[in-house]
Amino acid sequence: MIATRAGANMVEVLLYALLAGLGVAVITGPLGAFIVWRRMAYFGDTLAHSSLLGVALALLLSISPTLSVIATCLVLALILVMLQQQKGLASDTLLGILSHTSLAVSLVAMALMPDIKVDLLSLLFGDLLTVTGKDVVIIYAISLFAILLLLKLWNPLLAITIHEELAKVEGIPVTAVRTAFMLIIALVIAIAMKVVGVLLITALLVIPAATARRFANTPEQMAIFASLIGCSAVIFGLSCSWYLDTPVGPSIVLSAGILFLLSLTKKYN
Amino acid sequence: MSEVLIQLQGIGKYFNNNKVVSDVDLSIEDGQIITLIGPNGAGKTTLVKLVLGLLEPDEGRVMRHSNLCIGYMPQKLHIDPTLPITLGRFLALAEPNTKLCIDALKEVGIEKHIHSPLQSLSGGEMQRALLARAILRKPNFLVLDEPVQGVDVAGQEELYKLIGQLRTRLPCGVLMVSHDLHLVMSATDEVVCLNQHICCHGRPDQVSNNPAFIELFGSKTATYTHHHDHEHGLHGEVVHSNDSDSSGCQHG
Numbered sequence: 040m041i042a043t044r045a046g047a048n049m050v051e052v053l054l055y056a057l058l059a060g061l062g063v064a065v066i067t068g069p070l071g072a073f074i075v076w077r078r079m080a081y082f083g084d085t086l087a088h089s090s091l092l093g094v095a096l097a098l099l100l101s102i103s104p105t106l107s108v109i110a111t112c113l114v115l116a117l118i119l120v121m122l123q124q125q126k127g128l129a130s131d132t133l134l135g136i137l138s139h140t141s142l143a144v145s146l147v148a149m150a151l152m153p154d155i156k157v158d159l160l161s162l163l164f165g166d167l168l169t170v171t172g173k174d175v176v177i178i179y180a181i182s183l184f185a186i187l188l189l190l191k192l193w194n195p196l197l198a199i200t201i202h203e204e205l206a207k208v209e210g211i212p213v214t215a216v217r218t219a220f221m222l223i224i225a226l227v228i229a230i231a232m233k234v235v236g237v238l239l240i241t242a243l244l245v246i247p248a249a250t251a252r253r254f255a256n257t258p259e260q261m262a263i264f265a266s267l268i269g270c271s272a273v274i275f276g277l278s279c280s281w282y283l284d285t286p287v288g289p290s291i292v293l294s295a296g297i298l299f300l301l302s303l304t305k306k307y308n
Numbered sequence: 309m310s311e312v313l314i315q316l317q318g319i320g321k322y323f324n325n326n327k328v329v330s331d332v333d334l335s336i337e338d339g340q341i342i343t344l345i346g347p348n349g350a351g352k353t354t355l356v357k358l359v360l361g362l363l364e365p366d367e368g369r370v371m372r373h374s375n376l377c378i379g380y381m382p383q384k385l386h387i388d389p390t391l392p393i394t395l396g397r398f399l400a401l402a403e404p405n406t407k408l409c410i411d412a413l414k415e416v417g418i419e420k421h422i423h424s425p426l427q428s429l430s431g432g433e434m435q436r437a438l439l440a441r442a443i444l445r446k447p448n449f450l451v452l453d454e455p456v457q458g459v460d461v462a463g464q465e466e467l468y469k470l471i472g473q474l475r476t477r478l479p480c481g482v483l484m485v486s487h488d489l490h491l492v493m494s495a496t497d498e499v500v501c502l503n504q505h506i507c508c509h510g511r512p513d514q515v516s517n518n519p520a521f522i523e524l525f526g527s528k529t530a531t532y533t534h535h536h537d538h539e540h541g542l543h544g545e546v547v548h549s550n551d552s553d554s555s556g557c558q559h560g
Contacts, residue, residue, distance in 0.1 A: 076391045198401045201387060208360050208380040209402060209445065248390075255392045256425075 053281065055175050056167040060273035060291065062178040063227070063234045064243070066185045068266030070227050071244035072251070072258065073220070076200050080245050082119065083224060085134045087240035089115045089141035090228050094162060095148040098155050105177060105229050112225035115141070120217070142237075165236035165288030167277070178230045185226045192219055197258060234273075235288040243269065246295040250302045268298055310337040313373045313449045313481045314359060320367030321354055328354045330367070331505050338448065341475055341482040343492045343512075346502035347524055352485050353383075355502060356453055359483060379447030379480070381438045383454045387426055395429065395437055396422040403444040412440040416470065431458030435467065443474060450474065452484040456491070468495035 074083050093111030097104040119137065123130050149157045161169070170178075189196075195216045198206040207213045231240045247269035248261065255261035275298075276291030283290075315335040321328050329351035336342055346352050357363040358370060360380060387393065395418070399409040413419040416436040421429060429437060435455060442450060455471065456464040472495055475482055486492045492499075492512070499515040501507045507520040515521050 076388050078388065194401060197393075200391070201393070201398065201401070202382055202385055204357075204360070204362055205380055205382050205441075207362060208378055208451075252390050252392065256394070257397060258391060258393055261392055 052168055053277070055170045055172060056287065057273070057277055058175050059170045059178050060167060060234050060277060061270050062175070062182045063231050064247070064269030064273045065266050066182045066189070066227055067231060067243045068247050068251070068264075068269045069189055069262035070185070070223060071246075071248035071269075072262045072265050073196060073200065074224075074241075074244050075248045075252075076258075080241055081131055081134050081138075083228075083244055084241040085119065085138035085141075086112045086116055086224060087228050087232075087237050088138045090232055090240075091145035091162060091237050092141045092148075093229075094157075094232075095145040095152075098149065098152060098157070105181075108229040108232065109225050112228050113222055116221035116225060117218070120221070161236065162232070163236045163238050164286060165232070165234050165239065165291075167234050167287040167291075168280075170233060174233060178233070181226050181230050185223050188219060188223055192216055192223075196220060235291055239288055239292045242292040242295060243272075246292070246299050247272065250295070250299040253302050253305045269295065272298060310339050311373060312337050313376055315371045316358070316365075316368065317371070318368030319355075319358060319365045319370065321351075321358060321363065322366050327504065329358075329502070329504055332368070332502075333506070334500065336449070336481045336483055338481050339475060339479055340498065341472070341484070341496045342498045342500060343496040344483065344485045344500050344502055345487065345492075345525075346507075350503045352502055353453065356451060356483070356485060360451055373448075376449055377445060377447045379442035379445050379450045381435075381442045381450070381452045381455055383457060383485075385426075385434065385438065389427055393426050394423050395426055398426050398437065399441055399444060402441050408444060409440075412444050413437075415443065415474075416440045432460065432463040432467075435459055439467075439470070443478065447478065448480045450478075450480050450482045450484075452482065454485050454487070456486070461491075464491055468492065471495060 074080055090108045090112050092115075093108035094104050096102075096111060097107035100107070115137070119133070122128075122133055128136075146159075149155070149159070158166070160166075195206070195211045198209070198211055199213055199216055203213060227244075228237075228240055231243055235243050247265040250268050251261045251264035254264050272291050272295035275294035277287060279285055279290045279294065280287040313336050316332055319332040319334075320330040332355060334342075334355075344352050344355065354363065358365055360378060361370075361372075395413070396406070396409060399412065400406070403409055403412075410419055410422065413422055416439050418429075418433050418436045418440070421433060421437075426434075426437070435457065439452075439455065442452070450471070452471065456467050459467060468491070471482060471484070474480065484492070484496075493516070494512075496512055498509060499512045500509040501515060501518070501521050501524065503524055507524065508515055508518040510518070
């Protein structure tokens with residue numbers, strides 16, 4: 040079993056882990072649907088990797104890692120959007136550069152901080168079993184805020200996803216909506232880090248949404264199904280980890296992957 | 309009285325120091341159908357974006373009527389296959405009232421597809437779907453970017469007829485982009501021939517006989533030729549030919 044907090048009772052550990060996982064999976068479903076529709080999987084991956092930079096900054100400045108990760112992701116997202124508009128380099132090349140450079144910078148920075156012991160593995164792959172009651176409260180507050188914001192932006196965001204210029208002519212404030220969407224991604228990365236770690240966040244966004252596609256006839260159905268599939272993956276993954284003593288984050292992603300494979304047996308709607 | 313909906317004065321636009329359109333004057337009145345034609349790379353799309361306000365001009369100015377409401381029909385729609393969306397839901401993004409959406413679909417003749425996935429529509433049906441979305445806003449100005457793209461010849465005629473009807477029903481002014489003058493002949497009041505600058509403009513029958521037009525497109529219907537006072541270089545810039553006989557067309 041992965042190291043748990045000293046003195047914590049097992050039921051409590053499991054309950055907090057479950058609550059935290061579900062709180063994250065609820066929002067990664069609908070957000071993931073947009074990531075899939077807008078073909079932003081690699082973009083999400085890059086931001087997720089750069090969130091480690093946020094952690095390094097938090098350690099360096101002794102500030103809250105959650106806030107630091109949100110701020111770092113948001114700033115990087117805006118820089119990325121600006122760089123993409125310059126059209127000097129292909130988008131995926133740019134993302135590849137930023138993704139791995141930010142990962143490397145944060146790993147080097149953490150190694151250079153001799154006084155601070157960082158559990159790198161838990162940052163990279165998540166450590167759901169060390170979640171505290173306070174973490175759960177933070178996760179639910181951020182998740183709820185992200186859900187409300189996404190609900191409010193739902194139709195404009197859908198219109199932009201279908202045709203950005205048409206949406207703009209119809210009076211949708213495209214830049215504002217896109218910026219708010221970046222904020223949602225940053226918020227979700229900050230809380231998903233705890234569950235599956237920076238390397239696996241994209242999986243939690245993309246796999247449940249892709250699985251839900253086969254069962255959905257409307258965008259809203261796809262979003263809701265993706266949430267439910269994500270929640271199932273959290274439950275299966277956590278159970279698997281409990282009985283087989285496997286790492287939690289990868290177990291959750293593996294469960295999601297298996298659900299996706301099973302969904303392939305169904306015909307496309 | 310017809311009012312001027314939008315007026316462009318001396319419009320120029322550059323991308324990376326390359327002039328894409330220059331010195332364009334254009335005005336569109338209520339109830340008027342203007343067709344913009346020109347070869348690939350002539351700046352048609354850029355000009356449309358300037359009209360729509362998606363781009364700001366580097367030179368000149370665009371004046372819009374204070375009550376201007378634009379219905380825009382983009383050239384094509386690429387929807388990711390992972391997005392499950394029906395035609396009805398697509399229209400609901402512009403107008404939440406289902407009855408109005410159904411009316412618009414009836415007008416363009418594809419109401420039976422209201423529950424069909426958008427990706428399953430044929431080329432012609434998709435153009436009609438885009439037109440339905442454009443008219444849902446009750447616009448007084450329709451901007452149609454290649455409205456008959458991917459539509460068979462019979463369908464093209466029908467679509468042009470429909471656009472003609474919309475002009476009087478809405479009522480609205482229409483700016484459309486086309487590759488082929490011969491098909492839009494009967495459907496348009498004025499043709500503007502663009503090759504970075506406005507080469508010639510006028511009624512379709514006049515333009516199709518204009519040497520500047522014939523030079524750009526070639527023509528089977530040309531009945532006479534006369535001297536053309538300029539030629540276009542590789543990049544569309546005006547090159548004055550040796551004989552300066554000025555009986556040919558002038559700019560604008």
